[in-house]
Amino acid sequence: IVGAHVRELAEEAEARQEIANPYIIGVPLTERQEIFVGRTDVGARIEGLLLDRRRPPLLLYGQRRMGKTSLLNNLGRLLPSTIVPLFVDLQGPATQASDHAGFLYNVARFIADSARRHGLALPRLPREALASDPFTRFDEWLDEVEGALGQSTALLALDEFETLDSAIAKGRFDEEAILGTLRHLIQHRPRFKVLLSGSHTLDELQRWASYLINAQVVHISYLKEDEARRLIERPVRDFALRYEPRATRRVLDLTRGHPALVQLLCAEIVALKNEQPPAVRRLARLSDVEAAVPEALSRGSLFFADIERNQVDGAGLLLRFIAAQGEGAVVSQETLARQFPDELERALALLRRRELIEPVDRGYRFQVELIRRWFAPASPAPRL
Ligand SMILES: Nc1ncnc2c1ncn2[C@@H]1O[C@H](COP(=O)(O)OP(=O)(O)OP(=O)(O)O)[C@@H](O)[C@H]1O
Ligand SMILES: [Mg+2]
Known part of the structure; x- marks a missing residue:
C-alpha cells in the first residue's frame, strides 16, 4: 500500500512538472538573452565594413521579424569591445517629437542610454539646451561624445529608419536639416560609423540615396541550419524537451530557420507537450510538430496578416x-x-x-x- 501511495505521489509531482517555455514571441531579444542564437556571420560582415577606410554608411536590410532589432541589441557581444554600439529606435519617441529639438533630444537620450550600458558615461544634453539653434547645440554635444569615446569607435545604429522617412514625408521634419545632419556626421566624424536598419532598400526610399553615398548593404535573413537547430533543441541550458531527429528536421523545413517562426512554432510545441501525459511529454515527435502548426498559424496571425x-x-x-x-x-x-x-x-x-x-x-x-x-x-x- 505504501509503495502504491508513494508511486501515486510521484506521478502527481511528475504530472505537474511542466516543461518551462523559454521562447520569446513578438518582442525583440534584449542584450545578453540566452536564447539569442547565431548571427556571427552578420556581425563579422559589419565588423569588416567598419574597417573600410572609405567609411561607408551601412544599411542593415532584412524582412519583418527577421531579427534586425534583436541583432542590434546584441551587437555588443558580436563586435570587439572597442566598438561602442549606440542604438536609436526611430519608431519611438524620437520621431513622435513635435519639433527638431524634441527629435534631437530623444536621439541623444537613446545614445546616452546605450553608452551607459557599455560602461561609458556621456554628458547630458538637457532639453532646454536645444531650445534655440538645436542642430548647432547637438553638433557641439557630439564633440563632447567624441571626446568621451577616446580610442573607441561609435556605431550609431538607427533602427526603423522608414519611420523617419514617413515623418519627413508628412512634413513634420525638414529633410535637408535632418538628413543633411546625418550626412555631415557620416562624412566629417571619423569616430562615428552609421548603420541604418529597416526592411526597405535605398532603391525603395529614394530620398535617402543622395544622403547615403556608397552605402553598403548588410543582409540579414534566415538563421543557418545549425543556428536554428540550436534554437529548437537547446534554446536554453537544461532544456527538458528532446526532439526525435525527424521532428527537428520538420521544424527546420517548415520555418527555413526564420527566427521568429522557429520561436513561434517551438513555443506551440512546448505548450502542446505540456498537455500530454508525463510519460510522453519529454520527447517531441514528428506528429507533435504537425499538430502544433495550426496553433502557430493562429497565434502568429498578426505576423501573417501583416x-x-x-x-x-x-x-x-x-x-x-x-x-x-x-x-x-x-x-x-x-x-x-x-x-x-x-x-x-x-x-x-x-x-x-x-x-x-x-x-x-x-x-x-x-x-x-x-x-x-x-x-x-x-x-x-x-x-x-
Ligand atoms: N538571433 C536570434 N535568435 C533567436 N531568436 C531570434 C533571433 N533574432 C530574432 N529572433 C526572434 O525573432 C523575433 C523577431 O525579432 P526582431 O524583433 O528582432 O525582428 P525585426 O527584424 O527587428 O522585426 P521588425 O521588422 O518587426 O522590426 C524575436 O521576437 C525573437 O523571437
Ligand atoms: Mg525591429
Missing part, C-alpha cells in the same frame, strides 16, 4: 495561387503568365525582394512552408 496586407497590385492573389498548389510546389513561369497576364514581372520582383517566393527550375515556389500554409486554402487544389 504580410498579406502589405501585398499590393495583385501580389496577394499570386501568393494565394502558388500556395494552393501544395507544399513545395513549383509553379512554372508559363502558368503564372497565363493566370496573371498583367504586371506579372513587377509582382514577382516584389515578392522575391520580400523573400516570400524564390525562382527554381524556370518557375517559382514559396520560400517558407509555414507562410505558404497561411495563404493556402483549407483544402488544397489538385496539383497542376
Whole structure:
C-alpha cells in the first residue's frame, strides 16, 4: 500500500512538472538573452565594413521579424569591445517629437542610454539646451561624445529608419536639416560609423540615396541550419524537451530557420507537450510538430496578416495561387503568365525582394512552408 501511495505521489509531482517555455514571441531579444542564437556571420560582415577606410554608411536590410532589432541589441557581444554600439529606435519617441529639438533630444537620450550600458558615461544634453539653434547645440554635444569615446569607435545604429522617412514625408521634419545632419556626421566624424536598419532598400526610399553615398548593404535573413537547430533543441541550458531527429528536421523545413517562426512554432510545441501525459511529454515527435502548426498559424496571425496586407497590385492573389498548389510546389513561369497576364514581372520582383517566393527550375515556389500554409486554402487544389 505504501509503495502504491508513494508511486501515486510521484506521478502527481511528475504530472505537474511542466516543461518551462523559454521562447520569446513578438518582442525583440534584449542584450545578453540566452536564447539569442547565431548571427556571427552578420556581425563579422559589419565588423569588416567598419574597417573600410572609405567609411561607408551601412544599411542593415532584412524582412519583418527577421531579427534586425534583436541583432542590434546584441551587437555588443558580436563586435570587439572597442566598438561602442549606440542604438536609436526611430519608431519611438524620437520621431513622435513635435519639433527638431524634441527629435534631437530623444536621439541623444537613446545614445546616452546605450553608452551607459557599455560602461561609458556621456554628458547630458538637457532639453532646454536645444531650445534655440538645436542642430548647432547637438553638433557641439557630439564633440563632447567624441571626446568621451577616446580610442573607441561609435556605431550609431538607427533602427526603423522608414519611420523617419514617413515623418519627413508628412512634413513634420525638414529633410535637408535632418538628413543633411546625418550626412555631415557620416562624412566629417571619423569616430562615428552609421548603420541604418529597416526592411526597405535605398532603391525603395529614394530620398535617402543622395544622403547615403556608397552605402553598403548588410543582409540579414534566415538563421543557418545549425543556428536554428540550436534554437529548437537547446534554446536554453537544461532544456527538458528532446526532439526525435525527424521532428527537428520538420521544424527546420517548415520555418527555413526564420527566427521568429522557429520561436513561434517551438513555443506551440512546448505548450502542446505540456498537455500530454508525463510519460510522453519529454520527447517531441514528428506528429507533435504537425499538430502544433495550426496553433502557430493562429497565434502568429498578426505576423501573417501583416504580410498579406502589405501585398499590393495583385501580389496577394499570386501568393494565394502558388500556395494552393501544395507544399513545395513549383509553379512554372508559363502558368503564372497565363493566370496573371498583367504586371506579372513587377509582382514577382516584389515578392522575391520580400523573400516570400524564390525562382527554381524556370518557375517559382514559396520560400517558407509555414507562410505558404497561411495563404493556402483549407483544402488544397489538385496539383497542376
Ligand atoms: N538571433 C536570434 N535568435 C533567436 N531568436 C531570434 C533571433 N533574432 C530574432 N529572433 C526572434 O525573432 C523575433 C523577431 O525579432 P526582431 O524583433 O528582432 O525582428 P525585426 O527584424 O527587428 O522585426 P521588425 O521588422 O518587426 O522590426 C524575436 O521576437 C525573437 O523571437
Ligand atoms: Mg525591429
